[in-house]
Amino acid sequence: MSVISGRTLMGPAKPLSLSTDVVIVGSGASGAVVAAELAEAGQKVVILEEGPHLLPADLGKMRPSETMRRGWREAGMSFTVPIGDSPAINLMVGRCVGGSSVMTGGVCFRTPDHILHEWVEELGLRSLSPEAMAPHFDEVERRCHIELVPEHMRSRSTVLYGQGAERLGYSLAPNRRNTKDCDGCSRCNFGCPHQAKWSVDLTYLPRAQAAGAEVFADARVEEILLHGDQAIGVAGRLLDAEGQPGRRLVVHARRVILACGGMHTPRLLQDAGIADRLAAVGEGMTLHPSMRVMARFDEPVYGWRGALQSAHSEAFVDERITLMSVFVPTGVLAATLPGIGHSHKRRAEMAPYLAVFGGLIHDDPGGRVLSRRSPLGLLMGQTEPVVTYRMSQRDRRGVSRMLRILAETFFAAGAREVFLPILGGPPGFPEGGLSADDLRRVDLDRIPSQRFECASQHPLGSCRMGLSSDDAVVDEQGQVFGLRELFVVDSSILPTSLGVNPQVTVMAMATRLSQQLRERPLPPLT
Amino acid sequence: MLPRMASSKLVRTERALFLFAETLFSDHSGPPARQRVESLARDAVALLVATTPRARLMFSVCLFVVLWVAPLFIRRAPGLARLPLPLRVAALEKMEHTAAGAALVLAVKAVLCILWYEQPESVAGIGVDPPCQPGVRRSLPVLSGGVA
């Protein structure tokens, strides 16, 4: 796929001006789907992506930290601002052609039926019923080659955890992933160098391009152009190799589609003054706060060998917890074990003996994307949005419960000690490691949440879909309430959190919306 | 969008990172080879340059607070640079064992460890496989080595 880089168009002083039927802002999981569907329906499509285009061969040559530098937003150093008794959550999102889709672990879940029922019955979103969504899931699964991870691809870390789970009376189920010929090298979060993960830069975007869509990388949108109550285009800047803004870019379009993800779509709407009329813009974000527990075994585990995320358990879904196999890069593993100098080396040498398992909380909507005009936005939110997060009490209890389940399962599998993600170690255990007896003595509920290490790769629901502009931002067609020809199709429109990894939900919703958009007549160019 | 860091700040940050890294990755036989720590500190600065001003600011605050305050945890005057290596190790270790200090130490340690353990020499030293390369597909070793 050939992508036009903003870097190559920098020269002239006068703005780069384009006209098109549809401009899509963001080339990630949702934007790519809509681009392919609309381009194949004969519409002229321009896709603008702020990040660079990273080819699989380039990804393979880069060290993980280089991928973070080039393909992750803020080089992976974004955090939520905690409100009340909440952790500061490390927010990770992709910033490259293909968006976060390029950085996923490949895990694929359909939206659980109970969530779709909740959307229909409690929120009145009838078009999202399991029956209505089924063909869209089928379509995404076919396009992205979603397959079951065979048991032999499980890492030893996952196998051990599974044995512990069986002993405690629950079990792991194999994950489904969008892969083909995956060899389990475990690099997924830094982009697959082998083209084995079917992210949208390898699937939907080439399709869009074959149908005539133009993809621009290094092109950041800063403004939605409005004419009265109608969106008529976008404007922004082309970025140079170091991300510095250069030549102005203006795209006039008959329809504007935002697909910037949960952190950045609200930002564009806020900047356009739309948040002043729609109170829900930026509000009610969910994050699926996720944590992991490490466990030391007597035998070597070599936990990095195997598919990064091969199995999960839904045994605790009623408690709003989903357990998921993970492994973390050696550097992260070594950093989170306490120790400096010789004690650090001794701990790092444990890496081959460590197993890791994680989980996420199906959380309440405690996140908020602040406008750049808010006091905190003025202080810290000029280049990137500030996200605050207040964890609900039930989610906080869920965190304690999840960590205890993970740790007890590892002990049931024969672990010698476990390391919980608590900064400075659990009270009374500054060295971090806990035996099974120690674990029983630790009251996790009493630990201040700021001391938990917590991450999120799933910022969702900050411009949620609903029936009324009182509590939602877009209607069932994805159109922003009160504005013509302005649509949102990305993860920000999810009405609630899911409790499972979201890419298939995001893509299936984008498929559904694009099918409606295909049929909707385009207005003349203004 | 990403204002570059002033070069004087870069130099100061690189020096501070060198000091922390030399302490963190030392062992009983002393600090690691100087060139390796220097290149690590340069690499860390490159990572910071690629992020946003606010992330850089937060990181720099953590780094400089740690370097200034850590000696207090072993009842020494502020300023880690003044201490000999064994006391630097003791100071950072003590600070890391406290609830308040741990977050600051981890912020710096995480960046340095991510970069350090990308070096084939470092991962080999702790028994971890080197990263895979494109075109050199490893056959899956998962079930070899005694998985039941």
Ligand SMILES: Cc1cc2nc3c(=O)[nH]c(=O)nc-3n(C[C@H](O)[C@H](O)[C@H](O)COP(=O)(O)OP(=O)(O)OC[C@H]3O[C@@H](n4cnc5c(N)ncnc54)[C@H](O)[C@@H]3O)c2cc1C
């Ligand atoms: C490390 C990581 C691992 C993940 N693993 C999984 C997994 O295993 N399974 C799963 O289901 N989900 C996973 N996810 C989540 C999944 O990738 C996302 O939910 C999904 O990609 C969201 O799609 P999106 O289109 O809303 O946003 P994204 O895919 O993030 O795309 C948004 C794009 O918009 C661009 N953009 C933003 N603002 C602008 C602007 N102003 N101008 C131009 N471009 C802009 C961004 O640079 C980005 O490329 C993971 C995410 C990450 C980061």
Ligand code: SF4
């Ligand atoms: S584990 Fe599979 S999908 Fe992930 S990077 Fe390796 S080959 Fe690609």
